[in-house]
Amino acid sequence: MRILVTGAAGFIGSHLCERLCSLGHQVVGLDCFSPYYARALKELNAQDVRAAGADLLELDLATDDLSNVVEGVQAVYHLAAQPGIAEHVPFCDYERNNVQATHRLLQALLGAPSLKLFVNVGTSSIYGADATRDETAAPEPTSYYGVTKLAAEQLALALCRDRGFPACSLRLFSVYGPRERPEKLYPKLIRAILEGQEFPLFEGSREHLRSFTYVGDIIDGFCAVLEHHDVVLGEILNIGTDTAITTGEGIDLVQEIIGQEARIVTRPRRSGDQLRTHANIAKAQRLLSYEPRVSPREGLAASVRWYRDRIWGKVRY
Secondary structure (H helix, E strand, O other): OEEEEEOOOOHHHHHHHHHHHHOOOEEEEEEOOOOOOOHHHHHHHHHHHHHOOOEEEEOOOOOOOOHHHHOOOOEEEEOOOOOOOOOOOOHHHHHHHHHHHHHHHHHHHOOOOOOOEEEEEEEHHHOOOEEOOOOOOOOOOOOHHHHHHHHHHHHHHHHHHHHOOOEEEEEEOOEEOOOOOOOOHHHHHHHHHHHOOEEEEEOOHHHOEEOOEEHHHHHHHHHHHHHOHHHHOOOEEEEOOOOOEEHHHHHHHHHHHHOOOOEEEEEOOOOOOOOEEOOOOHHHHHHHOOOOOOOHHHHHHHHHHHHHHHHOOOOOO
């Protein structure tokens, strides 16, 4: 299949491109290389994506012409977004990169008769502070990120309801692993320990419950959707792990793997943070036979190896 992946030079998108190429698909990736974090890290991902056999184009979904890119596309994985919960990022950036960009992509795809599947990549932040319920729960987002990702999801599903557009949406839970964004918990922690820096931790976050899901398990879910595309159209599915640990337990595991403790300093509570995420994946298990397999210890060991081998002392950011 000819498959388009947006956000292809990012954390999850780069892993997806590699997997799809390994399965024999023709992959076209898009990324605007936004300045949200260091371009050098995305360029490293882009090298791996191209080495896997994918085409990777630098395009902005919110402004650039997409007509040539969508021609002949049979499936789309839409991962491009303004990520995270960051107080320094204004609402207009979330609205532009999550809502406007998704709208323009969908409008371009309406003229693509070859399209069989559009996978919107959503987030557990749509549920709000307590993300432990199934897909029928009312959305209660507590951040600009969650609000605009909900809007993007509903843009795709509205077209599905109104015009039969072949869309579904996957809500991801606390994804981690090699290539994770540098401001996220584990890359920041690993860097702080290895470089002897202080590690800032938001007040109360050690007790936060998280369905930390290894990126490889997420990619398994993405591929299962492609294999079962006939049963997922119009559906929302949680993709994560039904095993949850606290942030504190995750920190302790990283310290144990590296063999050194972090110099933790407490920072004031961050507005919009989720308190509990515990993925209810019964629907994905039933429709996709989805079963995450990687334990936190295995996944975090892989994260530490990647940082030591590919980043530490090699990439400036």
